[in-house]
Amino acid sequence: MPNLTHLTLEFIRLDDEDLSKLNECFPCLQILNLIGVGGLENPKIHLSQVKTFRWEVSNAPWSLAIHAPNLVHLELKCVEPEILILDTPSVSTLKLTIDELGPTVQVDGLASLKNLRIESSDLxxxxxxxxxxxxxxxxxxxxxxxxxxxxxxxxxxxxxxxxxxxxxxxxxxxxxxxxxxxxxxxxxxxxxxxxxxxxxxxxxxxxxxxxxxxxxxxxxxxxxxxxxxxxxxxxxxxxxxxxxxxxxxxxxxxxxxxxxxxxxxxxx
Known part of the structure; x- marks a missing residue:
């Protein structure tokens, strides 16, 4: 489905390496929703064309990394990853629900951030x-x-x-x-x-x-x-x-x- 622009995956199990196939399988993808996707341990997701990404992590992976140069709107819900990397230089809207920040956070790639929503006790x-x-x-x-x-x-x-x-x-x-x-x-x-x-x-x-x-x-x-x-x-x-x-x-x-x-x- 090379022309697919909108993809939602809900309550399924994926391995870390499955995420790397998204760009290959859906090169025109613009909107991606991963809701309650389990099985991930140290997911690193590379999204070359996606503009809107909603990710609700169902388990508690050790690390999360998002590399998406054209991403504008990001909604991320997770627990307490030890490592959080947001390499998203075009994101202007970030909605983050997280229990607590881990010891390693890299968010230098948020130069365009203008709209921020946070739900957390680690304010x-x-x-x-x-x-x-x-x-x-x-x-x-x-x-x-x-x-x-x-x-x-x-x-x-x-x-x-x-x-x-x-x-x-x-x-x-x-x-x-x-x-x-x-x-x-x-x-x-x-x-x-x-x-x-x-x-x-x-x-x-x-x-x-x-x-x-x-x-x-x-x-x-x-x-x-x-x-x-x-x-x-x-x-x-x-x-x-x-x-x-x-x-x-x-x-x-x-x-x-x-x-x-x-x-x-x-x-x-």
């Missing part, structure tokens, strides 16, 4: 590796179900997160991460310098508290910022109405306040 290492020294435009963070506010505080301090967000154009706080972070932002010191943050998405837990919990994030936003607030479906109408009527004038009264466009919604 500090991952943010320092992928976000701290790069011009990330969009950042989306999520936590595993097992992580609570104490775990997050010990892993990465809220002040570090606020400073990091101030250098990013769009920040999306996915449900578990957002709900945990809201309980920690009160520990932040004052941040009053204007940042680059132009779009912020937060998920709020069901609560009776009507005070705005994410003011530290607004204090480092750009002069004009769009804020989307999603209330949990169990949040009462009274709390929603109070937030919508109180938060905008409260923020306008801060010493340095951005021009905020508020959007309201619900999440389950």
């Amino acid at each position: 500090k290492s991952l943010l320092q590796l992928f976000a701290s020294d790069r011009e990330i435009r969009t950042l989306d963070l999520e936590l595993p179900v097992s992580v609570n506010c104490v775990d997050l505080y010990h892993e990465v301090k809220p002040d570090y997160l606020v400073q990091l967000f101030s250098r990013i154009t769009e920040v999306k706080l996915s449900p578990r991460f957002s709900c945990v972070l809201m309980s920690l932002l009160c520990l932040c010191t004052n941040h009053e310098s204007a940042g680059r943050l132009e779009k912020l998405l937060v998920h709020l837990p069901a609560s009776h508290i009507t005070a705005c919990p994410f003011v530290p994030l607004l204090s480092v936003s750009a002069p004009s910022c769009e804020v989307t607030v999603l209330f949990h479906a169990d949040t009462s109408d009274a709390v929603r109405q109070a937030a919508a009527s109180v938060w905008p004038p409260f923020v306008r009264g801060l010493p340095r306040f951005p021009e905020i466009t508020w959007r309201w919604g619900t999440w389950q």
Whole structure:
């Protein structure tokens, strides 16, 4: 099938050497999905033409290596490989779900990275590796179900997160991460310098508290910022109405306040 451009393999067993045949068998491949593919030990995958690659590793291989010069969109879900190599110089969007980074990581080939999503308990290492020294435009963070506010505080301090967000154009706080972070932002010191943050998405837990919990994030936003607030479906109408009527004038009264466009919604 030399003209095949889209391939999905789900819940099958492959040996490491089988991956090397992908280029040979499918020279025109543009989109590749490997979902729950088992049997791999030290997979090294070379993709000469693929632009979009989704790889959910079902077992726990010792090492993972991706060499793909034309890859633009990469979604990788794995456990804790001892060696992780991403030789993907054209990737602009990376979605990474990983338990923990191993001791050897080579990600020098991410010169084009702009959009980053991370789901992990090893946030500090991952943010320092992928976000701290790069011009990330969009950042989306999520936590595993097992992580609570104490775990997050010990892993990465809220002040570090606020400073990091101030250098990013769009920040999306996915449900578990957002709900945990809201309980920690009160520990932040004052941040009053204007940042680059132009779009912020937060998920709020069901609560009776009507005070705005994410003011530290607004204090480092750009002069004009769009804020989307999603209330949990169990949040009462009274709390929603109070937030919508109180938060905008409260923020306008801060010493340095951005021009905020508020959007309201619900999440389950």
